[in-house]
Amino acid sequence: MTYPRIEINLSLIRENARYIVDLCKRSGIEVMGITKGFCALLPVVRTMVDGGVKKLGDSRIKNIKNMKCSGLEIPIYLIRIPMPSEVEEVVRWADGSFNSEPEVIDLLSEKARALGKIHRVILMVDVGDLREGVMPEDVPEVVGRILEMPGVEFEGLGTNVGCYGGVLPSYENTKILVDLARDIEKRYGVRVKTISGGNTATLKLVENGRIAPGVNQLRIGEGILLGTDPTNGRNVPGTSQATMVLKAEIIEVKVKPSKPIGEIGRDAFGNIPVFEDRGPMKRAIVALGKQDCRIEGLIPLDESIEILGASSDHLLLDVTRAKRDIRVGSVVEFRMSYGAMLSLMTSPYVDKVPV
Structure with missing residues (x-):
């Protein structure tokens, strides 16, 4: 798979x-x-x-x-x-x-x-x-x-x-x-x-x-x-929202500080990021990035997992409070907004699997 x-x-x-x-x-x-x-x-x-x-x-x-x-x-x-x-x-x-x-x-x-x-x-x-x-x-x-x-x-x-x-x-x-x-x-x-x-x-x-x-x-x-x-901020009554699930694989899991170390400049997309110091956290990296998806539109199915941000190829997660053991090779599931679906469907690097 x-x-x-x-x-x-x-x-x-x-x-x-x-x-x-x-x-x-x-x-x-x-x-x-x-x-x-x-x-x-x-x-x-x-x-x-x-x-x-x-x-x-x-x-x-x-x-x-x-x-x-x-x-x-x-x-x-x-x-x-x-x-x-x-x-x-x-x-x-x-x-x-x-x-x-x-x-x-x-x-x-x-x-x-x-x-x-x-x-x-x-x-x-x-x-x-x-x-x-x-x-x-x-x-x-x-x-x-x-x-x-x-x-x-x-x-x-x-x-x-x-x-x-x-x-x-x-x-x-x-x-x-x-x-x-x-x-x-x-x-x-x-x-x-x-x-x-x-x-x-x-x-x-x-x-x-x-x-x-x-x-x-x-x-x-x-x-x-x-x-x-x-536009109306709602689910459409009478319909299912479980129609599509994004599945992505973990490629790194480590305990690291929550705030980058050193002088902060612009990221790869020209933005100056702002970080809150929340102490050490268990961080995981998913093999997915902004080249593939509108990251803001992803919602982890496990509500105890938080999306921290992303670069072009890496999606960073806080899995400190995850309900299950997250390790390298684990698969994390997400719901998506229309914008996220649109970008994911357009990406040739994401498999589309009707089931």
Whole structure:
């Protein structure tokens, strides 16, 4: 057995997907399963689909290409705004994409015509989080331009909150999308098929019956994969958080001072560290570092173990009060945040093991 490794419980992820799909379905909302958090690892993708997900979304065209080449036949969307340099690949592999720049949509139109395809476009609207999206007052004009472009189909409107500005989803900011959609339908005589009202953070509105009626899609990744909702600071009710476990191996155990000896300068990442003198402690080193993972997102399953810090290749632990005997070769287990999962899944030095 090799380490470090993430063991992925497919059964629990499937149950999370089923629960969230059923929850949303009761409010007339479809779930787009977001696969970027695990680099679209195919066994996990298929587990999401087995759990009832009917559409998929990813931010990397390489992941979308791999999913399409695996034989998946459900619609897959690029959820990050396409780069102009990749529009041909986007049209070739993705059924649709989320967009905010008319110039890029025009390029998608040209490539779609050249390839004999119809590419679906969901226009992103910025309702306050200040990441991507057209400002609400500009949406009708931009939609008018899209409707004149051959080769693309205007499918609907979307928004994102929580990921950059930390803005919480609300009835008011989801209603902005619904009102814009109704205005577009009246103005242009078209049907707005999709109103994509947000991500995992928006599930709380669904649970409380506070999402604006008319929103008919949510893009869910973390809620299915980890059962967590960091924007609202909670676990998603009805889901499991035991879906993934990071296992890493101890390579050194020694009793050492808790405060470095000598003049303190900058560490390998340019920071000046600050240490508290807590006396001698039993310290362990795990073969894992900042090159592999967002260390701040790791949580030891043994609550008596404390993470002290990390360099690029070494994770330092205080195991003075560990509930079991920690020695060289011992395996320590961690839960992880979405950010930690994202970096671990991206690292080629960490094994991913569906179980």
